[in-house]
Amino acid sequence: MLKYTVSLAIVLAIIWLLFSGMWTHPIIVPLGAASVALTVWLATRMKIVDREGHPLHLIVPSLKYWPWLLLEIVKSNITVARHVLAGKGSINPRLSRVKASQKTELGRTIYANSITLTPGTVTVHVRDNEIWFYALSEAIEQGVLNGEMDRRATEFEGEK
Template sequence: MLKYAVSLTVILAVIWLLFSGNWTHPILVPLGAVSVALTVYLAYRMRVLDREGHPVHLLVPVIKYLPWLFKEVVKANLVVASHIIRGRKSLSPRLCRLDATQKTDLGRVFLANSITLTPGTVTVYVREQEVWFYALTEELEQGVLSGEMDRRVTRLEGES
């Protein structure tokens, strides 16, 4: 718990200093310190200072995952653009179900958000070990159902 409180304090202080631009103001800097301390205290009281509420352990795995996700977003953009050019008749919207292999809620949320970030797909429902999503075409559906995104998010989750 202490390491999460310390890391949250450091992150909030750095963000406050960067966004405010006030490093030496005699009133604003102490008020910024009070706001950071109050925020960390409230997070502690709300019991959200834990591994899932403050996932700093995922920083390196997420940095490794993002280039792959970016590539998938670009590929899906090209698919959607080609269907826009071909017209409405080329679309075949569908509601699909994916078995999720993530162990934590945070992992499932990460998977659901990754699906939604990919053009042409939107997550509509997440439950225990399944994710329901909407896909504009069979090609986009198969891209998600191939399981590559699920495997990568599970690996990301496991590297913690």
């Protein structure tokens, strides 16, 4: 718990310093420090400073997951653009469901959001280990159902 509280304070302070640009102002810097301290105190009091609320363990795996997801987003953009250019006949919308193998709510959230971030698909419902999603066509639906994104999201989650 203490390591999450300290790391949250450090992250908030760095973000505040980068966004404010005020490094030496005699009034603004102490007010920034007070705002960071108040935010950390409130987060601790609300009991939201934990492994899921401040996922430090995902920093290293994100270096592998995010580039892969960005590539998938680009490929999906191209696929959706082809459907748009081909006209109405190439679009065959469908609602489908897929099992999520992630062990935590954070992992399932990452998976569901990854589906939504990929053009041509939208997550519409998440319950337990099942995700319902909309797909623009059968090919796009199969891209989710093939399990690659689920496997990578589970690997990214890092829970055994």
